[in-house]
Amino acid sequence: MITKGWLIDAILYVYALSLLFIFSDLANSNRSLKRIGTGLLSFVWLLQTVYLAGNMISHRASWVFSGSETLFLFSWLLVTISLLLSRVYRIELLVFFVNVFGFAVLALNFFSSENVSPTLQSWNINDELLFVHITLAIGSYAAFTIGAVLSGMYLFLHRQLKSKRWSPAMKRLPSLEKLDQYAFISVIVGAPLLLLALALGIVWIALEGDPRLFYDPKVVNTLFVMAAYVFYIFQRRTLRLEVTKLAAWNLAAFAIVVMNLIVSNLLSDFHDWIWMG
Template sequence: MADMTMTRLQELMVVLYAIGLVFYFIDYLNKDKIAHRSAFWILSAVYIMQTGFLFMFIIETKRFPVLSLFEGIYFYAWLLITLSILLHIFFKVGHAVFFLNVISFIFITIHTFAPAQIQTSPVGEALISELLFIHITFAILSYTAFAMSFVFAILYLLVYKILKQRKWSKQFGRLPSLQQAMTGMKVSLLTGIPFLLVSLILGVQWAHVVLDEWSVFDMKIMGSFLLLVVYGSVLFFHQSGRLRGNDYAWANVFAFLFVIINFFLGGRLSEFHFWI
């Protein structure tokens, strides 16, 4: 009975989230203050519910929810909505908030309506360690930073197109400047790349200590190192002046596709990764 109640509450949270996104979209189109305010308060209610579920899980299991794909999706969605609220309160970048919440909504929907068996992870209590915990947490934090770079890249391309066509709209005043979007991409990469590097170092160390057999050529490991190379190259070419403006923005957009592929597909093709 208690499990059914929790399921219904999570479904209610998804419905509220959808309603909030509708209000955000109305505000996006018409610069509607009432819709903007309504969206924020609905989002706040969703955030409170989501945080409550998160703490209930931590209290019940006495650990952080990062040791399976099912748990990681939820934590990732929670990080994105946390980031969107902080941006709403302190930086007033409404469009970034909208796009971040779209990504978060997709992940929370996947989590809520995923098959029940996905909750079962082969990671047993014997494998739960601080090293594994930090490895996975830093990986999710890096993915969150890369999601931010993706959002700011989309906003950069949008602003550039509007400026080039000289077609002003009600939404233009809510968009960041080209410089702000460029800075957002750069800061996101400067944050995400070190996080991913730390995660990979700790992950390799954990595998060396815990696993009897593992290979550096495992699909998940190779995919993660490829991701590091891709984002490192994007940042390097930008710093050296070979990636500027639209090219830099598009590079961030395409690089985020590797994040999505590595997030979902890498673990399933892995020979030893338990986070599936």
């Protein structure tokens, strides 16, 4: 049986997945990725419409005066407008950022509503919000880790080829072109996941009602991580930087990720869930 909790989870995760594909198209100009992202976003619109229609039927004339339904209607409207913009004007960058904002509004609406039940009965709303936030963050860190390993392999293979030093290990590595391509794909998977995790983190802080948490070292350092990977993508797509320098930058960005994890345990007031004894 599909409960309201499961429907909410489906909307959030499909929304996040659609933004991942839309971002991948922005970074890599791939029509197939764009079609998948737009298709998933259309499915999000359908799920939102079903949810909205159900609330309208159950609440009848009073639904429009509810703050929760008003926020949901606003998020639904953002998705609707972005789909029209994508089809008519093809302003992909605008569509992406409008929907990041729409995703944050939707999460704020769901996780601040007393009428929303968590998927698991033993959880409360904050547990579920943190679960989605941590899931997205861990996914982004996994993608960044893979990207860093691939960039390290690229630099190793490039140095070996340049110095004409052959070894059996080199035969087991992909080509330089493939290593660079796979590293870039890892980054364009990780970056939108981290952005969405950051958006949910901001929602959680807003629900906590403590603005001091916005200045937490983990939050600030995560912004640096986001900026480092956005700059990596910018250098590759716009500046056409030399691939060896891009690989080195990717490793430097991953060093900030590692520092971010250390900061979360040593300095952060509320990101101390790693390595707890």
